[in-house]
Amino acid sequence: MADRQRADARRNYERILAVAEQEVAAHGGGASLEQIARVAGVGSATVRRHFPTRHALLEAVSAQRIEALCDRARELDGVGDSRDALLTWLDDVIAYCVAARGLATALAHEGDPVHGNSCASAIEEAAKPLLHRAMQAGAVTTGVTVAELVTMIVGIVTVTEHHQDPAASAERLWALAVAGISPVR
Incomplete structure (x- = not known):
């Protein structure tokens, strides 16, 4: 039985x-x-x-996409220009979040998008080497965290979800954010 x-x-x-x-x-x-x-x-x-919880359901729904993003981060680690590799991966995160409704919500968790959230924790672990390499090269401002980048992406995707062209709106806002995380040259 x-x-x-x-x-x-x-x-x-x-x-x-x-x-x-x-x-x-x-x-x-x-x-x-x-x-x-x-x-x-x-x-x-x-x-x-x-x-x-709703969040547990969203994490389960998003698990395959999260794994694909983690694989992509590992694939880009150590390849080419460190800033380009990081930005390519972050562009992929935004594209996935725009295309897969609910993914941004799965990455957000009560004000802390990383701790206590298996999706965001996996993303953070996968992206740390990319971010660290970009910081070591002076391509990203020291002190920026994966959690902060994920928070920006979640905010951008959430705010643009109902725009006429969510992907274009998210890409535009992300371009503005990138200008803010890049060191002054």
Whole structure:
């Protein structure tokens, strides 16, 4: 009987996650947990048992994208100009966040986008070498942190989400932010 319950729980989890991916794609980080439960054919308590918080659900929905961004950071580490490598990766983060509704919300966490957030923690660990190398080369102002860069990206993507052209708006604001993090030459 326990094996059947575990198999049912696993199927419920997979069904909830599949529906959540569709709902988050359609409605962003504010997707209704009750709607997810209805479409998945489970009770809202079942959703909350698997995902005790909205943030836990968003982290699960975003896990593959986060891993791809981490892989990209590792791929760019040590390649070419350190500033270009960092900015290429940060551009990728923005593009992913604009394209994958809910990802920016998954990276944000109650005022602290890194600590206590597995998505942001993974991003921070992957990006530290890129940022460190850019700082060592004098290409980025000393003292800038991955958490600060993630916070800027989350803010930019969140603020531009409902613009007529969210990608263009986010890219423009990011260009302005980059001018602010680059040292005066």
